[in-house]
Amino acid sequence: MQHSNYKILICIILLSQTLSFAKETSLGAFIESSSTLVSNVERYYSSLSLLNLHQQSLNTEPEAELVLTLKTTQKSFDPNSRHTLVFEVYNQSKASKQIKVLPILPTSWQLLSVSAINHLAPAEKKLVLVQFFIPSYQAAGQAPITVNLNTQNELIRSENYTINVATHQDIRVEPLPAAPNLEGGTLFKSSFEIKNMGNQTAALKINSSTFIDGFKEIQLKSDADTIIVVQQSTPKLVHAPLKVINDLEVENVNTQVKKYAYNSTTIYPSKIKQKDPFFRYMIDASVYYNSFTNSNDHFSIMTAEVKGNGFLDIPKEHFLSFIVRGPQKINVRRFGITDQYSLIYRYKDATTVKAGDHGYQLNRLGFGSRFGIGFSLDHSINSRLTFSALYVKPRLYTSNNSSFYGVKAQYLLSPSFGAGISISQSKESVYRSFSQKKTNNNDFGQIATINFDYQNARHFLYSETSLSNFKGDIQYTQMLNAGTRLGNFRFNGNFTVAAKNYFGTVSNGLQLNTNITYAKNKWNLSLGQSLSKIIQNIDPRFSSATPYFKNYFARLGFKIDQASLLSIRLDHRLREDRLMPRNYFYKEMGMDYQYSLNLPRLNLNFNGRIAKTKNMLLTQSYYLNNYFHGVNINYNLLKAFSVRGGFNHSYTSRYSLDGKTSHNYRYSLGLSTSINALRFNLLYTSGFTPEYFHLKRDYLNASIFYSINNHHHFEIRANYYENPGFQNAKEVLASAKYTYRFGIPLKRTISAGGIKGYIQVPKNYQLKEGIQLSINGKTVIADKNGYFEINNVSVGKQFLFIDQSKLPKHLILGIKNPIELDIVKNQSQDIIIPLVEAASLRGNLNKAPKDSIVPKILIHLKNEKNAYTLRSNPDGTFHFKEIIPGSYDLNFQFLGTNMDYKAIPSKQITLNATSTKSITIDIEKKVRQVIFKSKKLYISN
Numbered sequence: 001m002q003h004s005n006y007k008i009l010i011c012i013i014l015l016s017q018t019l020s021f022a023k024e025t026s027l028g029a030f031i032e033s034s035s036t037l038v039s040n041v042e043r044y045y046s047s048l049s050l051l052n053l054h055q056q057s058l059n060t061e062p063e064a065e066l067v068l069t070l071k072t073t074q075k076s077f078d079p080n081s082r083h084t085l086v087f088e089v090y091n092q093s094k095a096s097k098q099i100k101v102l103p104i105l106p107t108s109w110q111l112l113s114v115s116a117i118n119h120l121a122p123a124e125k126k127l128v129l130v131q132f133f134i135p136s137y138q139a140a141g142q143a144p145i146t147v148n149l150n151t152q153n154e155l156i157r158s159e160n161y162t163i164n165v166a167t168h169q170d171i172r173v174e175p176l177p178a179a180p181n182l183e184g185g186t187l188f189k190s191s192f193e194i195k196n197m198g199n200q201t202a203a204l205k206i207n208s209s210t211f212i213d214g215f216k217e218i219q220l221k222s223d224a225d226t227i228i229v230v231q232q233s234t235p236k237l238v239h240a241p242l243k244v245i246n247d248l249e250v251e252n253v254n255t256q257v258k259k260y261a262y263n264s265t266t267i268y269p270s271k272i273k274q275k276d277p278f279f280r281y282m283i284d285a286s287v288y289y290n291s292f293t294n295s296n297d298h299f300s301i302m303t304a305e306v307k308g309n310g311f312l313d314i315p316k317e318h319f320l321s322f323i324v325r326g327p328q329k330i331n332v333r334r335f336g337i338t339d340q341y342s343l344i345y346r347y348k349d350a351t352t353v354k355a356g357d358h359g360y361q362l363n364r365l366g367f368g369s370r371f372g373i374g375f376s377l378d379h380s381i382n383s384r385l386t387f388s389a390l391y392v393k394p395r396l397y398t399s400n401n402s403s404f405y406g407v408k409a410q411y412l413l414s415p416s417f418g419a420g421i422s423i424s425q426s427k428e429s430v431y432r433s434f435s436q437k438k439t440n441n442n443d444f445g446q447i448a449t450i451n452f453d454y455q456n457a458r459h460f461l462y463s464e465t466s467l468s469n470f471k472g473d474i475q476y477t478q479m480l481n482a483g484t485r486l487g488n489f490r491f492n493g494n495f496t497v498a499a500k501n502y503f504g505t506v507s508n509g510l511q512l513n514t515n516i517t518y519a520k521n522k523w524n525l526s527l528g529q530s531l532s533k534i535i536q537n538i539d540p541r542f543s544s545a546t547p548y549f550k551n552y553f554a555r556l557g558f559k560i561d562q563a564s565l566l567s568i569r570l571d572h573r574l575r576e577d578r579l580m581p582r583n584y585f586y587k588e589m590g591m592d593y594q595y596s597l598n599l600p601r602l603n604l605n606f607n608g609r610i611a612k613t614k615n616m617l618l619t620q621s622y623y624l625n626n627y628f629h630g631v632n633i634n635y636n637l638l639k640a641f642s643v644r645g646g647f648n649h650s651y652t653s654r655y656s657l658d659g660k661t662s663h664n665y666r667y668s669l670g671l672s673t674s675i676n677a678l679r680f681n682l683l684y685t686s687g688f689t690p691e692y693f694h695l696k697r698d699y700l701n702a703s704i705f706y707s708i709n710n711h712h713h714f715e716i717r718a719n720y721y722e723n724p725g726f727q728n729a730k731e732v733l734a735s736a737k738y739t740y741r742f743g744i745p746l747k748r749t750i751s752a753g754g755i756k757g758y759i760q761v762p763k764n765y766q767l768k769e770g771i772q773l774s775i776n777g778k779t780v781i782a783d784k785n786g787y788f789e790i791n792n793v794s795v796g797k798q799f800l801f802i803d804q805s806k807l808p809k810h811l812i813l814g815i816k817n818p819i820e821l822d823i824v825k826n827q828s829q830d831i832i833i834p835l836v837e838a839a840s841l842r843g844n845l846n847k848a849p850k851d852s853i854v855p856k857i858l859i860h861l862k863n864e865k866n867a868y869t870l871r872s873n874p875d876g877t878f879h880f881k882e883i884i885p886g887s888y889d890l891n892f893q894f895l896g897t898n899m900d901y902k903a904i905p906s907k908q909i910t911l912n913a914t915s916t917k918s919i920t921i922d923i924e925k926k927v928r929q930v931i932f933k934s935k936k937l938y939i940s941n
Contacts, residue, residue, distance in 0.1 A: 065093035066149055068159045071127070076166040079199050080136035082112065085163075087128040087147065091120045097151055103130050104146040108138065136197040137223030140167045169255045170197040171204065171220070173248060175263040176227070182244075182265050183769050183781045185236035189213075190246035190263035195225040203253040209600070210246055230263075239273035241266050241779060268772065268781040274791035277750040277826075280743025281320070283308045287738050290337065294731040301329045303337055312746065319346040330396060338396055341373075352378040360392040362406050362422045365466040365477050366447045368505035370394050370404045370426075386410040388422075402427030410451075418453045445470035445503040459484045468503035475499035477506065490517045498534060509534035524557035524567075548576040564597045576616070585616040586654045590626070603634040613654050624661055626652045644670045644683075679705040697722045699730065713739040752792045753823040755800070757831035759786035765808050765835070772803035775821070795825045802833065810914070811835040812882045816866060838882040839911035841890075842918045845876035848901065848925045855923065856895040857904075861888050871895075885913040892921070900925055 067090040077083050091097050099117040110133040117126050130147070142162045149157040176191040196202045202220045206212060210232035220226060230246045245264045251257070284307045291300045305325040312318040326339040342356035354360075354376040361369040374392030381387075388408040394401045406424025413419065425446045449466040462481045467474060476499050483492040493514040500508045515528035530551040553571035560566060569592040576585045590611025597604040608629040615621050630648030637643060646668045653661040670683035681703050688697045700720035707713045715737040722730050755775070759782050761767050771782045775790055776798050782788045799818040807813070814834035821829065841861065847854040854876035861868040861880055866888075872878045888911065892904035902924045911917055 065091065065095075066097065066099070066157050067092060068147060068149060068157060070159075070161060076164045077134060078166045079134045079138045079168040080170060080197060082131060082133050085130045085132075085145075087130065088125055089117060089120065089128055089149065090125045091122055094122050096121050100150045101128050101130070102148040102150055103132070104148065105132055106138070106143055106145075108135050109133065110135075134165065136168060136170060136199065138165050138168075138199055139222070140165050140199050165199070167200060168198045169200055169202065169252060169257075171195065171202055171250060171252055171259055172197050173250050173259040173261040175248075175261050178246075178263045179265055181268055181770070181772065181781070182234060183783075184234055184238050184242075184267050184269065186234055187231055188234050188244055188246060188265055189229055189231040190248075192228045192230065192248045192261050192263070193225055194220065194228060194250055196220040196222055198222060200254070205251040205253060207249040207251070208247055234267050238267050238269045239271065241268050243267075268779050270780055270783040270787065271789040272754075272778055272780055272791050274754060275750055275752070276743070277748055277752065278743070278745035279314055279747045279749045280745050281308060281312060282310050282741065282743050285740050285742075288337075289736045291734045292731065293734075294729065301337065303327065303329060314747065314749070317348050320344070349383075350380045352376075354390075358392075360390050360404065362388070362390065362408050362424050363449045363451060363464055363466070365464045365479055365506070366422070366424055366449050366504045367404055367406075367426050372396065372401075374404075384412045386412075386420075416454060416456045420451045420453075422449045422451075423447070424449075443471060447504055458486075466502075466504065468499075470501070470503045473501060475502040475507075477502045477504060488518055488520045490519070491515070496534060506534045522559040524555075524559070526553075526555040526557075528553055548578050550574045563599055564595070567594045568592070569594075582617065584654060587614040587616060587623075588612065588626070588654070589623075601636040605632045606630070613652065615653050624653045626650075626654065626661070628652070640675050641673045642671065644668075644672075677707040679703075695724055711741050713737075713741065715739075750792065751795050751825055753795060753825055754789065754791035754793055754828040755821065755823075755831055756787075756789045756828050757833060758782070758788065760832050760834045761786070761808065761811065762835065762837060765811060768806055768808050770806045772806065773800060774803075775800045776823075789828075791828070793823045795823050797821070798823050800831075807835060810837055812838045812884065814884055836884060837913035839885045839913055840883055840916040841880040841909070841911060842916055843878045844918075844920045845872055845878070846920060846922045847876060848923045851923075851925070855901060858893040858895055860891040860893065862891075863888050883911055885911050887911075890919075902926055 067088075069088040069090070071086040071088055072084075074083075087101070089099060089101070091099075097120045099120050101114055101117060103111060103114060105111055112131040112133055113129070114131075115127070115129040117128060120126060141164070143165050145161045145163060147159045147161070148155055172193075172195045174193050174195075176193055178190050179188075182188055194204065194206075199222050201222065204218050204220055206216045206218065206228060208230050210230055213229040213231055218226065228248060230248055232244070232246060234244055235242070243264055243266055245262055247263075248261045250259045250261075252259075284305075286305045286307070288303045288305065289300065290303070292298070303325060305323065307323050309321045310319070312320055321344040323340050323342045325341075328339040329337040340357045342358055343354070344358075345351075345353045354374075357371065357373060358376070359369040359371045360374050360376055361367070370392045372392050372394035374390060376388065376390035376392075378386060378388045386409070388410070389406070391403065391405040393403045404424065404426040406422055408420060408422035410418060410420035423446065425444055427444055446469045447466055448469075449464055451465075452461070452463045454461040460481075460483045464479045466477045466479075468477070477497065479494070479496045481494040483490070485491075491514075494511070495513075496506065496511040498504075498506045498509050502508070510531065511534045512531045513529070515526060517524065517526045519525075530549065532549050551571060551573040553569055553573075555567060555569040557565060557567035570590075571592070572589045574587045577583045588611050590609055590613075592607070592609045594605070594607040596606075608627065610627045611625075612623040613626045614623045628648065628650040630646060632644070632646035634642060634644040648666050650664045651661060652664070664687070666685065666687050668683060668685045670681070672681045673679070681701070683698075683701045685697075685699055687699075698719060698721045700718070702719075703715070703717045705713070705715050716735070718732070718734045720730060720732050759767060759771060767782075767784065767786050769781070769784050771786075773780055773782065773788055773790070776793045778790055778793065780788045780790055798821050800821055801818045802813060804813060804817065812835065814836040819831070819833070821831070823829070843859070845854050845857060854872065854874070857872045859870055859872060859878050859880075861883070863886055866884050866886075868880055868883065870878055870880065888909055890907040890909055892906075894901060904921060904923070907919070909917060909919070
């Protein structure tokens, strides 16, 4: 309705102008003028609404000689931002105009600039740019703007506009000043200011890695602010300056945008621990006591070990690691502890030498790892070509004691691609009995392997191709591992195929694993399969199962938030133990589910499985329902103490020999603590389901570790368990270990001394905490009794600085600051820093008679230990504050070229503690005299 009224008004104005124009023109000109009427009306009406920008016109000049048009088509304007409106001013009159544009904005807005028009000729158009800033707290919705056109201080046109202010969500988090340093053991508090910089009420979640003093969820109105206090305890004992940080995380729930702020302080020690002046090679010398007990027997043994590990030089180019252990106890039941003599030497990244008892292996295919006395060398040339050679003679087990030796060359063709070839020889293992072809284990065989390795940021590929020769029988084995990442997709897979009579660790089979994963946002989808028909040449003393399996699966995961995850997995699998007697052989179709929650102090995991299982160990079998449900919890009660527990229930027929389905319940309880040098762990498990029968089952595990001064280490372990394949035959294995750690000095690296001292205060005064002392770049804070110790100070002349800002009121340092010290190598000096009650001196310089001003004078107050200097005030007064009590010489020195005054004589004064002495000094002018001397004057002819 309002727009219609304006349209009618504009039509009347234009029509009147057209009729008056028709009186003075011809009929043709009148018709031409009338034809533009409609277009003029539409042009004026369209200027009333440009998208969301609404204009209301009010002309103070009936003839509308000036037309103001808004050209900006922006729909909405964001707070806390700069914006520009573009206007067009059109002079429709026949006279030139001197125009000044005056925008009127809402009170809280800031006008930044307005482009000038000045002179506007008839029929001329000019653009006006109005730049302004909308504050962050401006309410969303429509806001009025007025633009006035003035000429010669007279308003000739005014236009009203309404613009749309957008919704704006923003917060600001800033730390407030905190104490720059603290003494250890004090509470570090930090204050953070949160301000709502938007125009909507913000729902905020507050989090910190330390303690928050207050609410963790708040509502903050627009332009409002609040203070959040975060605090944490600081360690009481530190030996070096320690930086402590308080952090604050503020999340805007509406936008899920997080802001972070940090505040820090430095914890200074009262004592800086002395550094080791030597570069050392560290040695661990240990003694073991082992005890074994079951229902029938008890055994115990003792062994000793010396172990070294570290660099031999400061540039860290030569590295050495060695172990010497004995005596051999391999034949003692349940221990199997053997002597060991091994050494590893490495020079930079170019050469590595191994000697003694190690596990030696050239490739993943080929001969398996052999543990025994041997030697190996890896040497790189120009970081591209690497040669390797090894020889090993196993000495522990007769099952596989044949010597093994080989050579290998590896060449890096590019930073991402390398290739190698190896040749090795050894005798056949006794445990190749799984292969269909049995041979004499006294015969040698050879294996040649070629490998390729490619890896970059998105793809990797590793391949081994191996040929074995045993009495002229050539057999082939191939292994391939590959992975790639394409956008949100990831693929990983490995493939191994082994010939029937391949002479290496695997034979007569196929192994294939593939997995493809798609991850986007909070979702994760995986599809994969696993197949293993590989026969492994293993020693049954160390393994109670040889698995054969087929498995197809699909998994869907959803990340609920940063702390919780939900996943479901569907699979179809077959698992068979090929080692006789079999532990399991079954087919199964099932679903796994899991929910996990990980919070700073709580970890919760709930998982389970629902399946149909067919036990193939039975002559007649069919699918039965099986399920499993379990929950595990770990909770940190304190920073150094946590408890954990679990409970699960299974209903299964997988391992049954009679076809029956059994219920199995199991729970576990554990606790852990770590307090300074003491660590303790305990875990109890009530029992195990049949699927663990072929594995070692630990019912109780406990350990305790304690160290003293990083030199003495004590460790006790106890294990109550059952071995694979045994039932109702539990055993206890306990061990105790003492280690003394020391270093062999190789080179002196520090030539330093130290200082010890305390700050002495007069009676009836109490020392304040936090007095900071610094020397040679090292800083400490004296404890509450004033004691401090600083070590590792460089030898020679050094200066000890004392921060006087924390001294008790009315007390000052009784000696000169800084204190000059002469640091002696490997010695610690004792010093006392006295605090005394301060004295002061006031003085007044009386100006000389007939002088209007007092001359500028420098006043010196000094004795043998201290010196003070200041300049007199313009009125002739001076004041020495916080002076160490004692006797002083007071001297005066005129500044500039004041030769008209007599020298002021020195004075001897005594300043007493807690008192102010006042003196007055008179200034006298010199008496000027004119003296005439007679001289003989001679004038020559």
